[in-house]
Amino acid sequence: MFHENVSSQETDHAVELKMRLGLRMFAVYGLVYGLFVVINVLSPRSMEITVLLGLNLAVVYGFGLIAAALLMAWYYNRKCSAWEESMNTVSDTDGKEA
């Protein structure tokens, strides 16, 4: 790297795992979001169907996308934090830290 970050950073051994999980979760969310767009374009009237608590599919799916983003973010952070804690601590103990 030609210039350093503002704050000093330690080597993160969990980078690969986190990136792989991030890409997978991005793909899953992208598919769900894509399906939402496809339904709106191919069958907009199906968005009128009442599906839950008197709410139609458009509202439920829209709220669902927002809620799913938060839930997936929470899960992603939980996994990443766990990996960071275990892998970086182990590395430190083994004296492998740069």
Add this chain to the structure above:
Amino acid sequence: MLTMPVLLFFFFVAIVLFISFYLGKNANSSSNYFAAGGHIHYGVNGIAFAGDYLSAASFLGICGMIATVGYDGFLYSIGYLAGWIVALFVVAEPIKRLGKFTFTDALDAKFNNRGIKFTAALSTLIVSIFYLIPQMVGAGSLVTPLLGIPHHWGVIMVGGVVIIIVATAGMASTTWVQFIKGGLLVLFSTILSISIFVRGLETKPDQGGKVPFYEYQRIEVIQSDDAVGFAPADPEYSIRDYREVDGFRMAKLFEGETGRGWWVLRQTGDSWSLEETQCVYKRYDGGVMINGKAADADNQLRQVGDLVSIAGSTEPTGSIGPFRFLAILGNEETVVKQWKKIRIREEMDYVDVYVPYYSPGNRIMRPGIKFKVEGTPIQRMEFISLMLALFFGTAALPHILIRYYTVKDPAAARKSTIVAIAAIGFFYILTLFMGLGAMTNGVINLADSNMSAPLLARSFGVFLFSIISAIAFATVLGTVSGLIVAASGAIAHDIMDRFAGLNMTDRQKVDMGRLAALSVGLIAIILGIIFKGMNVSFLVGWAFAVAASANLPAILMLLFWKKTTAQGISSSIVVGIVAALGIILLSPDMFVRYGLPAASAPIPFSQPGIISIPLSFLTLITVSLMTQKKVTS
């Protein structure tokens, strides 16, 4: 002019300036100025992200759009929020690991290439300026009714305060302004939404007894033998002109010799009637008449927005819960009165006629009114293109990306994104309630739907209006500050220091950053005045499309494709900018703004993302493959 909003407005400005001067004492190094020293707590940074992101377009624009077109406005909320998934899962940690102050740093970290420095800085400047214009226009619109000053003075005032914020303490004060504003926005939007549920729904909303409900008149018409084919049943009335405009059958009505403006023909069962509209006469000599009287402070367009039927009933619901609120509005027996603006030419004068029409709830609560998802293939493609740009645009906005450098490490960058998703997601759910609340509470200003949320707040009392207006103003301040920091970083750090190789000292970098902030602030003021009256969300759409096309392919490919070269990155940025801007400038929407027929536009659509994003990816891949040898050698 109301006293409380003005006092609260100046109180907010005073707090913001105090924070700036207080934090300004520490902003003497470039890391403090451009990245708040990298010491901001992730929780604060997450709310500041929300402050950065929930701009005038989000708060004023989306609520206004939902108030006028229903669920279609909420699609922006969904798309804007979904974009944060790209930021969290793909961009946040790598950008933090690679960069220093700006997103150009991250792109250039592997190559140290002058082409990347210049094109990425240029892209930052273009996107920031496109994003700045609507914020400044919004600021002028907001301050004008609040303080009773002309639009240009409103823009100058906002610009002046923002320049002080940024020039004194840079990213540190910007972060704290965003934090306060983001937190207050979510809190008071929640209070406003709860107030809507407590009030419930009624067919004759009177803003809590403050503004009497206006009953629009209808007069019966019968068949006639003349060219028009119908005439008022009451001989006191007569029709002296008839037009068909945008599917509406319009009649110019007279009561005796008194003109009553243009009325719309309606059929209810077997009977026909003429229904009253609202008319703004714009005379060739500059005179303006609204609903038959000269326009002045007391004679403006009447606020609108009401239900004709509440799930088949006309009885008020009383207090209701949020799900019941949405269920009633989505009911097929609910009828919402909406308004469409049409223009009629009368010799040398123009008449803007606001025509009422009626939509069932099930139509309001699904896509299709603004976005023609049941229209032609091109119209459907436009919708897909917009949703694509919203999804990919967020993680490519420079003023969002620089916030990753204000926290200490990649884990904090990740956590702050999650806090942002929680705050922004919650707020976007509230936009649906606030927008629909405005749609049903008779508070929509037909001339400016952007004011729907503040006007809805006013229907609940002066205090809520005052605080919501002050927060809306802070919304503009916060977003503009972030954009100016991003733009000043692009000029001082990316172009002058790194591209031009001026090798400035740390102190010189800070001074240059301040000078750049002053210059960009002045440009923003000028553009805010020039673009007065231009649609806010339209310009924000440009910024997202350009950011998604120019920046995101470069970021993603740099992170995930090992064959990416410096030339590939620079080319994709240039192609992304040119393609996105080219499509926008040659689109039907722009041709209408040029005063030309939309049909004469060489490109039949206005949303560039579906073409420009893949094109930018393709350019990067092609150029990178073509320049592999140079890398190897």
